[in-house]
Amino acid sequence: MSQTDPQPVQYLADYRPWPFTLSETRLDVTLAPRDTRVRAELRLTPQQAGSDLVLDGGTELRLISLTVDGQQPDPSHVIREGERLTVVAAALPQGPFTLATEVGIDPADNTAFEGLYLSNGIFCTQCEAEGFRHITFYPDRPDVMTTFSVTIRSDLPVLLSNGNPVSKAPGVAEWHDPWPKPCYLFALVAGDLVAVSDSFTTRSGRKVALNVWVRPGDQHRADFAMQSLIKSMKWDEDVYGREYDLDVFNIVAVDDFNMGAMENKGLNIFNSKLVLASPETATDADYERIESVIAHEYFHNWTGNRITCRDWFQLCLKEGLTVFRDQQFTSDMRSAAVKRIEDVQALRARQFREDQGPLAHPPRPDHYEEINNFYTATVYEKGAEVIGMLKRLVGNDGYAKALDLYFDRHDGDAATIEDWLKVFEDATGRDLAQFKRWYTDAGTPVVEMSEDWQDGRLTLSFRQSTPPTPGQTEKPARIIPIAVGLLGPNGDEVAGTRVLELSEDSQSFDFDGLSARPVVSALRGFSAPIILRRDLDDATRAFLLAHDTDPFARWEAGRELALSALTTLATGGEAGSSYIASIGALIAEDQTDPAFRALSLNLPGEEEIATRLAYLGQTPDPDAIHTARTDLARRIASAHEPLLSRIYDEMTVPGAYSPDAVSAARRALRIAALGLLGRIDGGERAEVLFGVAGNMTERMAALAVLLRLGHGAPALAALLDEFGDNRLVMDKWFSIQAMAAPPQDAVAVASALAERNDFDWKNPNRFRALLGGLAANHAGFHSVDGSGYAFTADWLIRMDAVNPQIAARMSTAFETWPRYDEMRRAHARAALERIASVKGLSRNTREMVSRMIA
Numbered sequence: 001m002s003q004t005d006p007q008p009v010q011y012l013a014d015y016r017p018w019p020f021t022l023s024e025t026r027l028d029v030t031l032a033p034r035d036t037r038v039r040a041e042l043r044l045t046p047q048q049a050g051s052d053l054v055l056d057g058g059t060e061l062r063l064i065s066l067t068v069d070g071q072q073p074d075p076s077h078v079i080r081e082g083e084r085l086t087v088v089a090a091a092l093p094q095g096p097f098t099l100a101t102e103v104g105i106d107p108a109d110n111t112a113f114e115g116l117y118l119s120n121g122i123f124c125t126q127c128e129a130e131g132f133r134h135i136t137f138y139p140d141r142p143d144v145m146t147t148f149s150v151t152i153r154s155d156l157p158v159l160l161s162n163g164n165p166v167s168k169a170p171g172v173a174e175w176h177d178p179w180p181k182p183c184y185l186f187a188l189v190a191g192d193l194v195a196v197s198d199s200f201t202t203r204s205g206r207k208v209a210l211n212v213w214v215r216p217g218d219q220h221r222a223d224f225a226m227q228s229l230i231k232s233m234k235w236d237e238d239v240y241g242r243e244y245d246l247d248v249f250n251i252v253a254v255d256d257f258n259m260g261a262m263e264n265k266g267l268n269i270f271n272s273k274l275v276l277a278s279p280e281t282a283t284d285a286d287y288e289r290i291e292s293v294i295a296h297e298y299f300h301n302w303t304g305n306r307i308t309c310r311d312w313f314q315l316c317l318k319e320g321l322t323v324f325r326d327q328q329f330t331s332d333m334r335s336a337a338v339k340r341i342e343d344v345q346a347l348r349a350r351q352f353r354e355d356q357g358p359l360a361h362p363p364r365p366d367h368y369e370e371i372n373n374f375y376t377a378t379v380y381e382k383g384a385e386v387i388g389m390l391k392r393l394v395g396n397d398g399y400a401k402a403l404d405l406y407f408d409r410h411d412g413d414a415a416t417i418e419d420w421l422k423v424f425e426d427a428t429g430r431d432l433a434q435f436k437r438w439y440t441d442a443g444t445p446v447v448e449m450s451e452d453w454q455d456g457r458l459t460l461s462f463r464q465s466t467p468p469t470p471g472q473t474e475k476p477a478r479i480i481p482i483a484v485g486l487l488g489p490n491g492d493e494v495a496g497t498r499v500l501e502l503s504e505d506s507q508s509f510d511f512d513g514l515s516a517r518p519v520v521s522a523l524r525g526f527s528a529p530i531i532l533r534r535d536l537d538d539a540t541r542a543f544l545l546a547h548d549t550d551p552f553a554r555w556e557a558g559r560e561l562a563l564s565a566l567t568t569l570a571t572g573g574e575a576g577s578s579y580i581a582s583i584g585a586l587i588a589e590d591q592t593d594p595a596f597r598a599l600s601l602n603l604p605g606e607e608e609i610a611t612r613l614a615y616l617g618q619t620p621d622p623d624a625i626h627t628a629r630t631d632l633a634r635r636i637a638s639a640h641e642p643l644l645s646r647i648y649d650e651m652t653v654p655g656a657y658s659p660d661a662v663s664a665a666r667r668a669l670r671i672a673a674l675g676l677l678g679r680i681d682g683g684e685r686a687e688v689l690f691g692v693a694g695n696m697t698e699r700m701a702a703l704a705v706l707l708r709l710g711h712g713a714p715a716l717a718a719l720l721d722e723f724g725d726n727r728l729v730m731d732k733w734f735s736i737q738a739m740a741a742p743p744q745d746a747v748a749v750a751s752a753l754a755e756r757n758d759f760d761w762k763n764p765n766r767f768r769a770l771l772g773g774l775a776a777n778h779a780g781f782h783s784v785d786g787s788g789y790a791f792t793a794d795w796l797i798r799m800d801a802v803n804p805q806i807a808a809r810m811s812t813a814f815e816t817w818p819r820y821d822e823m824r825r826a827h828a829r830a831a832l833e834r835i836a837s838v839k840g841l842s843r844n845t846r847e848m849v850s851r852m853i854a
């Protein structure tokens with residue numbers, strides 16, 4: 001069912017309400033792998049006389065019958081064209097009527113994992129954004145909301161849909177969802193599943209049955225997900241006053257899933273890697289991610305489901321807000337400082353990268369060809385940052401008031417970004433017209449800050465500008481909150497954090513009554529998603545790294561020191577030792593959170609160094625960057641060997657494994673030390689650790705060290721032997737080999753892995769493990785002979801015919817290509833053009849590739 005039909009560009013400005021209302025949807029589904037029957041009854045009322053009834057429906061739907069109030073219309077009144085079915089107005093009553101259809105579909109043949117499909121014997125659905133049209137003919141748009149009653153017929157033991165269970169008998173189950181919803185939130189699951197069950201009593205006393213459904217044998221790996229769900233339900237009551245609203249909440253884990261997880265009403269469906277975890281198979285990072293994604297999907301019940309989006313241009317209305325909420329949740333559950341730094345790192349790695357390349361788009365785009373291409377870091381992560389800024393601008397109380405008003409005013413609505421901003425304006429009295437540019441304008445603002453010191457007065461001057469992005473050349477000034485604090489010469493804070501609000505191209509702010517020139521700690525907490533430029537020498541950075549009271553700014557000072565050393569080395573210069581000395585002092589601080597020390601000790605990745613060089617106007621050389629980073633790591637290890645070795649020994653975590661934040665922090669510091677020591681100890685410690693560690697966090701860290709040294713074979717064989725039948729561990733096994741291979745071997749390693757029988761490439765996780773692993777090997781993917789590009793292009797072409805969403809998403813491996821040297825650019829362009837020339841290429845991949853070579 002790949003969508004190859006040309007579809008005109010969709011424009012936000014063209015939005016029109018649907019000319020019918022839909023008051024009820026009844027579905028009766030008889031499951032069979034090759035011929036599932038879906039009978040649908042829609043209770044419709046025309047809103048505008050003379051409107052044709054236009055429904056969406058994939059070309060693969062086999063229409064078996066169609067009636068209007070029980071009568072078959074004249075065949076000339078029913079027109080099927082492309083992905084549309086039209087019943088002309090002449091065939092419709094003027095008042096309410098029932099449209100009944102029956103279609104046949106083929107879940108076993110559905111490799112795109114959109115609509116109804118089979119994953120390892122489990123029937124499941126994925127409808128966001130436009131998958132429901134592959135299940136039945138329907139107004140497949142989020143502003144059409146109604147109640148659903150669903151009957152499922154199948155001999156499989158577990159039959160699930162949205163809402164509350166109505167009845168269950170052998171071979172048939174009925175569900176009713178009383179909350180009106182758009183069809184993208186519909187879900188159905190049927191299979192041989194078992195549940196880990198618990199319950200949650202809401203604050204008003206409603207008892208909710210909770211189930212996490214997995215395949216028999218996986219129960220012991222579902223407990224952590226269940227605990228995460230319970231914490232999320234409680235947190236949303238405590239912090240946002242939001243209660244759950246059905247009798248049951250079901251989560252199902254499936255192996256074939258295009259994305260991470262999906263918030264279907266009362267029936268969340270998850271990629272199994274975001275549910276299943278046990279100490280011997282999952283890393284600390286996996287546990288943290290499971291906790292946050294369970295929370296994310298649960299939080300969508302209010303921000304996404306009870307209040308949904310009017311159209312897909314408003315996607316960041318639900319995603320930005322829900323990411324913001326899950327970030328708050330993780331900060332409350334773990335360390336807020338560490339979470340903020342992790343989020344900023346991810347934002348820079350994914351969203352800044354997107355914003356600085358050919359795929360840049362605003363959090364709320366105004367046009368698209370394929371909506372599946374807009375589930376991006378900009379919509380999600382930048383969408384969340386924009387809300388963080390709003391909160392900073394209106395204060396915590398203003399934010400709380402605005403959110404209460406949002407839930408009051410828009411419960412049951414399909415809303416817009418305008419509605420969202422209006423709520424803040426009405427609750428706080430603040431005019432947000434200029435702030436709205438954050439939603440409509442693409443690109444990362446660059447803010448230059450300079451300092452002037454005279455007679456006890458410090459003046460900070462700022463200049464903001466945003467480089468042009470595709471389709472947007474003019475970038476007027478935005479509201480930018482810059483949180484600033486001042487440190488005295490002895491390191492004490494002489495002025496606490498103050499938020500400066502930029503609104504013009506250039507602006508200055510004074511700080512008076514200072515007895516000595518202070519050191520400025522700027523952009524505390526990463527108060528805005530911008531690039532801050534300031535002339536700082538390494539000595540001042542080292543001072544901030546030693547003394548800043550704001551954890552983000554402190555970490556950032558170390559980051560800047562590291563990047564300054566790395567970019568100098570990667571362009572043939574001699575790096576000073578400032579970073580090496582400062583980092584030694586920091587990691588020796590026994591009182592400082594080990595997680596913070598670990599974050600500071602991990603060097604910026606090669607991709608980040610390349611981004612910095614490109615930003616400084618230089619052409620990044622991937623090989624030189626790799627060498628520079630390897631050299632600096634080795635120098636750090638040699639300079640601090642006794643200290644690192646002591647940390648490595650001390651940061652063991654006694655007792656049984658627990659994924660809690662405190663234990664994970666110790667392991668994080670321990671493996672950061674291991675990574676550096678591995679540069680000089682020949683892999684001795686890693687080899688021992690791999691053999692004795694009882695948890696996957698340490699084993700994977702040890703394996704990465706061994707692979708980088710080219711000594712990974714025995715460890716790989718041991719893992720294969722132990723976990724060959726565990727898909728999630730094998731995904732790691734595939735990805736780490738491609739990722740940690742020495743760059744000159746990376747493509748050969750990836751090619752050999754692709755030949756294996758267990759390279760089940762149609763499984764999205766396995767495909768991403770290998771192709772994403774290679775793409776994360778910066779110098780390997782960007783091999784000067786073009787082999788990384790060619791290998792990736794071959795697989796994208798192959799995947800596109802089977803699963804266009806996955807091919808299109810993975811094509812972003814190429815999105816930075818314009819910044820490299822001529823030789824690499826030529827190879828990359830050739831690879832992209834080869835993809836573009838494929839006959840029958842999907843709309844998804846075509847849109848991505850054409851934006852990248854535009």
Ligand code: ZN
Pocket residue numbers: 296300318319322
């Ligand atoms: Zn989401």
